[in-house]
Amino acid sequence: KAGVTQTPRYLIKTRGQQVTLSCSPISGHRSVSWYQQTPGQGLQFLFEYFSETQRNKGNFPGRFSGRQFSNSRSEMNVSTLELGDSALYLCASSQSTSGANSPLHFGNGTRLTVT
């Protein structure tokens, strides 16, 4: 069974641009969550989607948005990029949504660098 796939693996953007990251979950997984990872802050939760509905949202500005498609694939978008948005963005999928006892499976992430 294929794992969680994130594309692209690396991105370099300049301030003010926008970016879209993609995540394909494990087949059969309906929950997709996104995290931002930086050396100083660790893993910060962005949002979670289940069956195309946003179920949870972290404390990020409105520049960060996401969506989930009917095939469970998910995208996240960051508009008006800032230098502080440079991070590893991780996507994770699971069989069920928050509160259920199913482990998270992570992709290898997208490394975003904003210059």
Next chain:
Amino acid sequence: KQEVTQIPAALSVPEGENLVLNCSFTDSAIYNLQWFRQDPGKGLTSLLLIQSSQREQTSGRLNASLDKSSGRSTLYIAASQPGDSATYLCAVRPRAGNNRKLIWGLGTSLAVNP
């Protein structure tokens, strides 16, 4: 507010040593606790998930324990190998509230020296 702490932040041991990584959480009302490993520049790999009703879980050379009353979990690695070098993170799923997002520790960076 749930907080998760992992001590130490970094650990270096010789190959073959048995070691323990610690994870502490402030609110015992958790649904489950997970341990992950992360290799440099990569995503996270789930190692063990302990339900709130369980005391421990084992997988190969790994054993994770959970003591909700004291707000602690430990990850025991037996006979460590250089391939175990990675960052180990724990995360708790709170039981209370509608927003049950995982709360993460900052991780312990482990180096196993040949």
